[in-house]
Amino acid sequence: MADKVTIADVARIAGVSRQTVSNALNSPEVVRPETRQRVLEVVEELGYRVNLAARQMRTGRSGLIAIRIDPAGDGINGSVFDRFLHGLTESAAEAGYRLLLYTAGDDDKEIAAFEDLLGAHEPDAFVLTSTHHKDPRTSWLLDRKLPFVTFGRPWSELPEVPHPWVDVDGSAGTEAATEHLLATGHRRIAFLGWPSGSGVGDDRREGWRRALAGAGLDPTGLSRATSDAIADGEAAARDLISGDPDITALVCASDSLALGALQVARSPNPAWHAEAYRRIAVVGFDDTPVAKAIGLTSVHQPLTEAAARCMQLLSRALERTPPGTILLPPSLVVRQSA
Amino acid sequence: MADKVTIADVARIAGVSRQTVSNALNSPEVVRPETRQRVLEVVEELGYRVNLAARQMRTGRSGLIAIRIDPAGDGINGSVFDRFLHGLTESAAEAGYRLLLYTAGDDDKEIAAFEDLLGAHEPDAFVLTSTHHKDPRTSWLLDRKLPFVTFGRPWSELPEVPHPWVDVDGSAGTEAATEHLLATGHRRIAFLGWPSGSGVGDDRREGWRRALAGAGLDPTGLSRATSDAIADGEAAARDLISGDPDITALVCASDSLALGALQVARSPNPAWHAEAYRRIAVVGFDDTPVAKAIGLTSVHQPLTEAAARCMQLLSRALERTPPGTILLPPSLVVRQSA
The missing domain is CATH 1.10.260.40 (lambda repressor-like DNA-binding domains)
Incomplete structure (x- = not known):
């Protein structure tokens, strides 16, 4: 050539x-x-x-916004990031920016990637996802005064220097899910989530707890934590249900866990349609395509809007206006499972 | 800042x-x-x-590879592109490249995006997806001697100038699906696909036809074409099945169509487990997370390998060696639905 x-x-x-x-x-x-x-x-x-x-x-501008992309997972919860990425690409294009993808196995490697990206492509800004407690990535970017926004709030004690973030109010989502179950007659409602310590997971558990407290119900013994996979969700749901015959409903921190729970919830009388879910009601989180396909009631995150808001805050950061923060409300999509 | x-x-x-x-x-x-x-x-x-x-x-190198990303669709078939994108990001990183995302509503807009990208970021190469008959994008890139690879073969009469491509052999996939159904005793096997004229869709139909011909069976009247959505799949499956009481199995061009077909296949005796699928066996295409979650037998595309091979061919194109082409075999993942 x-x-x-x-x-x-x-x-x-x-x-x-x-x-x-x-x-x-x-x-x-x-x-x-x-x-x-x-x-x-x-x-x-x-x-x-x-x-x-x-x-x-x-x-002094490259027109590039850098964002990390992870290896493909089980395709269920990963679809949340993918939908966000599609939305962000569109919003960035409208603002005259394009996305530059990079990979990184952990926080240290991601910071190394920041250095490398800055040397090679000079992105104008970064979008970080999967924020967590004591996130060293945000400190690194703040120290260098590099414009960025996180999709996910800062989970630690407030940082000394605030930064722009967009998040979806997860606890409002599980609270709405639990209130929906209370309104449909359930009283003994368990929660299936992740081990404590993850900001997102703890927040989703808190919404369930808050709704039970609001109804004067005691959450003791009704919560289980496990890793985020279908098989783990099934095992934890079986443990919960077999140990407490009064449980009639499960609120889950993800659609993956909910899918596992459904395997238990449906037995011993499995069926496809509304009858299927008579025994134990199950609510998932993220409203993934799988939830839609199998009739799983789930908490929906407005990902396209979240992406647009990230771009909005980035535009402000690039103009060096004070950082904004946006917490979006989720919505409950009611289907056959609860 | x-x-x-x-x-x-x-x-x-x-x-x-x-x-x-x-x-x-x-x-x-x-x-x-x-x-x-x-x-x-x-x-x-x-x-x-x-x-x-x-x-x-x-x-003279930017280290960037440009690839188009489309707005999020129903999240079912879009997951194929997303898995490919995750794989390509990883393979590109191993070769020292990063991906630059762009958007474009049609071929003309994509060509305009090429011009814009070349002016703004000088990508070293392009990866095109969704190839189709008389694809003007490949001609444009060939005319300018710009390195690129397509994920998807050139569907028109062979181009005068060959270009590198990677594809998955779709007809081998539907042929394997049909042979699996023949081997499990089905004789009247219908095909649910897309309107003729799409290279990918016609190829998938051809594999089904070939398998029937191999078994000495007549495909006449056993094929329906519709747009790629769950509801359309359901309507077309209902039409097929109600018009021919001898049909016992359906091979579908996508998991979306198969999901629609399952709504019909399961009635009038819906159930969740193996019993569910007794009446009409259904096979999908793409082995999406939804297929895995609901037990749908489906044709699996090796997307991570396809991405790695695209990167391999791009590396050769960047060194100006003659273009290579790679057709990968798919595999059938047998689950409860067939």
Whole structure:
């Protein structure tokens, strides 16, 4: 294949330095008109494109926003990130930005990736996901005064320097799920979540607890924690249900856990339609395509809106206005399972 | 927030031109040692990062691979692209590249995006998905001798200039699905696909037809075409089944269509487990998370491998070796539905 035309080609053929080519394109006032004319003719002749190099020198902006992408998981909860990513790409495009993807196995590797990205591509801003307690990534970016927004609130004690974030109010989601179950007659409602210590997981458990407390019900013994996989959800649900015959409903921290719980909830009388769910009502979280396909009631996160709001806060950060924070309400999508 | 340090800052403080800063970093042999020393000290002092501008001038490579991302759909078939994207990001990272995402509503807009991307970010290569008959995007890239690979074969008459592509053999997938049904005793096996004219859809129909022909069975009247949505699949399956009481199995061009077909296949005796599928066996295509969650037998595409192979062919294209093409075999994942 033919070589790409470079600024050096233009400079050579026009008989000027590369800097003069760059100036002719970006700072014409510092170049003599006849020189500029000659450069532009060569640019036209060779089909040279004003490149990022020149543009970056002029504006100090790359037009790139960097975001981490993880290896594909079970495809259930990963779909939340994917929907967010699709939305963010659209919102970024509307604001004149494009997304640059990178990978990183842990926080330290992600910080190394920040350094590498800044050296190689100079992204104008970062979008971080999966925020967690004592997140070193936000401190690193704050220390360097680099614009970023997190999808996920800062879970630690408030950082000394605030930063922009967008999140969905998970506890409001599980609270609404639990209140829906209370309103439909359930009194002994258990919670299936993740081990305590994760900001997102603890928040979702808190919403369930709050709803029970509001109804004057005691949550003691009604919560189980496990890792986020279908089989683990099934085992934990079996443990809960077999140990407490009065349980009639389960609120789950994810659709993966809810899918596992459904395997238990449906037995011993499995069936497909509404009858299927008579024994134990199950509510999931995230309203994944799987939930829609199997009739699982689930808490829906407004991911397209979250992505648009992230872009909105990033635009403000790029203009160096004080950081904003946005907590979006989720909604409960009621289907056959509860 | 503080300004980003630019090459102009370094030049001003070191008392040299921007070109000299660039040379000091990239072509030290053309700069006097004491000048280089002074520039490096200022670079260190200001925390200036060698930027893409300088790097691009030197290598002519941006390290970026551009790929289009579409708005989120129903989350079922879109998961195929998402899994491919996750895999491609990983493979690209191993080869020292990163992905740049862009959006485009149609072929013309995508070609406009190519122009814009080339002007703004100079991607080294493109990965195209959703190839189709008379695809103008490939001609455009071929005309300009820009490196690219398509995930999806060229569906038109062979292009005059071949280009690298990776695809999964869809007809082998539906053929295997149909042979599985034949082996388990089914004789009247219908196909639920998309309107003819789409390369992917016609190919999947062809595999089913081939398997029936191999068993000496007549496919006449056993094929329906509809758009790719659950409700459309349900309507088309109902039409097929009600019009031919001998049909005992359905091969579908997607998991979305198969999900619709299952609504019909399960009635009038709906149930959750193996009994559920006694009446009409259903096979989907793509082995999406939904298929796994509901026990749908489906054709699995090796998407992580496809992504790795795309990267492999791109690496060859970037070295200007002749284009390669790779057709990967799919596999049938047998679950309860067939």
